[in-house]
Amino acid sequence: MNTEGPLSEILVIDLTRVLAGPYCTMVLSDLGARVIKVEPPEGDDSRHFGPFINGKSVYFASINRGKESIALDLKIDKDREIFEQLLEKADILVENYRPGTMEKLDYTWEELHERYPRLIYASVSGFGQTGPYSKLPAYDMVIQGMGGIMSITGQPECEPTRVGSSIGDITAALFTSIGINAALYHRQTTGKGMKVDVGMLDCQVAILENAIGRYLASGEIPRPLGSRHPSITPFDAYKTLDAHIIIAAGNDALFNKLCVAIERSDLTTNALFLTNHLRTEHVIALKAELEIVLTTKKTEHWLKILGEAGVPSGPINNIEQLLNEPQILARNMIVTIDDPVVGTLKIAGNPIKLSAFHDPSTRGSVSEINENREDIV
């Protein structure tokens, strides 16, 4: 079952495994593309990644739903023939092998481009197809460490902290999806495909936001700051009686509203806190003052008070709380798959809402290895 979408006429041949590549082809699938996952006979490694329900990987299911599967051994002639027949019909080929693997299989970009001139070929890899580290092994954790994000994430003076999801893989998947869609658009005028080469490490550089600019402007190396913003105050997680609350009062007007709402108007005239610059300079003192009040009541109380006062604020939801947020449910961000083995499984929906297409609340099932061979060949 395909989702209807802007890519409904598009055929993706998907050689990808584990996370970055499969996430990219999932995005294409959610935009309507037909995705044929070409797996080695032993299957994508991530079919064996936990957690499992009734022996089936929920990890694999969550990013490979709605894709068809065919098992092919690209070292065997008859399977290569089938693969090449698929490429004849394909619009997009995606792989996330270590660079050099496709060349070893005798599928270089130059040859593919000559033989299938309309084919768009996307590679996602740890370090990209070029450069001195290109052929090194890479995992999300290595990329997060090398890519700078870990140096600015965490509590000051604490152990290094990884972003809790694999944003090294996921941001690479997103940039690759952008490149593929732009290449599809461009093909409409030229008739030619192109190669899209995305490295996870490059993507980490691209998402560092103001850290590079702060370093270049000041010469100071940015450090982890816990939850707070480097240059806007109060903009942090604050203790309450039962948990924490996020408060993001980014200018004088919001700071005043905050102080009035928590009945600490005195803070607005305190010489230490008169401007955002001063508040950032005295960030620890201000946090202490605010927490004296905030720790007297529960998060829920303060969310109500600050919400009424128009001060941007919010809870720190855990995954269970998130899945019950009315906004998430209203936005169809939790969708389901019906799988004969797993049963009904909840997974994340598609955050790209398009006026021209329905946003379905279900996704296609999760194919076993080679399950769709007859529909494909």
Place this chain on the structure above:
Amino acid sequence: MNTEGPLSEILVIDLTRVLAGPYCTMVLSDLGARVIKVEPPEGDDSRHFGPFINGKSVYFASINRGKESIALDLKIDKDREIFEQLLEKADILVENYRPGTMEKLDYTWEELHERYPRLIYASVSGFGQTGPYSKLPAYDMVIQGMGGIMSITGQPECEPTRVGSSIGDITAALFTSIGINAALYHRQTTGKGMKVDVGMLDCQVAILENAIGRYLASGEIPRPLGSRHPSITPFDAYKTLDAHIIIAAGNDALFNKLCVAIERSDLTTNALFLTNHLRTEHVIALKAELEIVLTTKKTEHWLKILGEAGVPSGPINNIEQLLNEPQILARNMIVTIDDPVVGTLKIAGNPIKLSAFHDPSTRGSVSEINENREDIV
């Protein structure tokens, strides 16, 4: 100066401010689109965000380079006329106002679509255009807190930890860019634009990776785990004599290579560490054993040893070290702008490398408010 790319014929009218929207139109600009930034007479707020060089915001520069600027007050008739003339020529309109603002300006999607049927209209907002929270104010920090990522990022038993860059904004920018490019592709066959509605909170749900699956499979609420992987061991940041090292030894073969390389082959036959499952169960004991050895030498030493042994590993680079990584430089991920005020400024490059286009090492300059009016009107 425009970058050449697949979107070279595309005109973007850009009403966006601060981060999520400008990041999206920067991505479009890096793909070759002409971006006309329509600012209110007082300019984008982020022109006043530090850090500054010679009084000019490096923050603003880093995501608004290569865009043209015109100042228009959309509440004034003659400026609305100019704006509407721009829409006649435009392919894409992007805004990141709080939902309802465009309607107050009398620019509803329905009217825009009727008047400019080919126009693609993208909105990026905190919570999206629909749902009970739609009109609430949102900042990255509020979204990170509400969206679950903060509940799985950080050290166990420590204070809440925000991801060190504004991934709430940036992932929304990336999903919006995907939607816009897919809509452009689709317009080629239908002749019609569509509306792309992306909410930052939705995007946080979409990037949680295995956290939702882990919760649904086990009923246990995922918690922050510091640097380690929830189900693969050893996969963590380990102390060395001078710093830390990332080691990602994701299977038995790599674990054996690791133990041999650090001369602790005994660990491979230790009953506590025989399988990945056992290693994850005894993650603290294993970390202690590994750190006994690793803390005797510096990170650089171990990177060489583990590199030669083929064990995925890497440093935790700070921003200064990152900017000097040979791979980053070889991939043209640090590019420059020449600005009359700031001088030569280094900024992040484009991680989408396309075979059909040159990847330039410079970007266009940073326009002052209204600087390009004469070229635009």
